[in-house]
Amino acid sequence: PPPNCSREQRALIQAILKAYERHQIPHDVAKKLLHDQYSVEENFLLLTEMATNQVQVLVEFTKNIPGFLSLDHEDQIALLKGSAVEAMFLRSAQVFSSKTPAGHTEVLEDRIRKSGISEEFIIPMFNFYKSIGGLHMNPEEQALLTAITILTPDRPYVKDQSKLCTLHHPHEPQYFARLLGRLTELRSLNHYHTEIISSWRVSDHKFTPLLCEIWDVQ
Numbered sequence: 001p002p003p004n005c006s007r008e009q010r011a012l013i014q015a016i017l018k019a020y021e022r023h024q025i026p027h028d029v030a031k032k033l034l035h036d037q038y039s040v041e042e043n044f045l046l047l048t049e050m051a052t053n054q055v056q057v058l059v060e061f062t063k064n065i066p067g068f069l070s071l072d073h074e075d076q077i078a079l080l081k082g083s084a085v086e087a088m089f090l091r092s093a094q095v096f097s098s099k100t101p102a103g104h105t106e107v108l109e110d111r112i113r114k115s116g117i118s119e120e121f122i123i124p125m126f127n128f129y130k131s132i133g134g135l136h137m138n139p140e141e142q143a144l145l146t147a148i149t150i151l152t153p154d155r156p157y158v159k160d161q162s163k164l165c166t167l168h169h170p171h172e173p174q175y176f177a178r179l180l181g182r183l184t185e186l187r188s189l190n191h192y193h194t195e196i197i198s199s200w201r202v203s204d205h206k207f208t209p210l211l212c213e214i215w216d217v218q
């Protein structure tokens with residue numbers, strides 16, 4: 001944490017970092033990326049399993065963000081629903097920017113490229129992955145950026161936005177300016193993702209109940 005950080009802010013950053021590092025996709029699930037068959041169908045099924053696991057991990061991480069559980073219950077749901085796709089772009093981006101164990105990067109890229117997503121969406125997606133990779137974020141920044149993405153109050157269905165802004169944000173504008181700039185890029189990916197989901201639906205692809213609930217599909 002930056003030197004001019006108060007003791008309380010430092011404790012908050014540590015709590016968020018600990019929650020982030022504690023809640024990760026289990027290795028045996030992530031490893032499947034390396035071993036499972038390669039076909040458009042297999043890739044889609046595997047990515048569906050990864051996304052489902054990721055939503056579960058995200059919920060656990062979010063519940064451990066100090067103050068989150070004191071929010072209005074409906075707002076907690078609204079924040080998770082509104083930020084899930086962005087948080088998963090961030091997480092999968094971290095896999096591309098040299099997340100261990102090695103080998104996931106190429107494999108994940110290959111499976112995403114061959115999962116039935118049309119090229120028009122692949123281009124902005126991988127541009128985003130490159131731009132996130134270029135930031136070389138450390139785990140603290142990754143954890144904080146994910147927490148900021150989830151706690152962004154202007155989600156649809158969120159009622160008392162003022163309460164959310166009182167949640168401490170370690171204010172380092174000059175430090176996070178670039179990171180926060182990526183959040184606008186992240187927002188644009190939301191729109192692409194809605195298109196991607198509906199194009200999979202058109203070709204009769206099934207999602208898991210958790211993804212259907214969080215993405216309001218089926």
Ligand SMILES: CC(C)c1onc(-c2c(Cl)cccc2Cl)c1COc1ccc2cc(-c3cccc(C(=O)O)c3)sc2c1
Binds near residue numbers: 044050088099
């Ligand atoms: C339903 C499914 C077909 C789908 O629909 N849209 C998307 C999507 C795609 Cl394509 C791109 C971005 C966002 C979304 Cl949401 C997806 C797949 O989403 C995911 C979501 C999270 C993760 C985490 C991973 C990962 C790997 C190794 C290691 C780790 C790790 O954290 O250790 C994480 S892979 C992965 C795939």
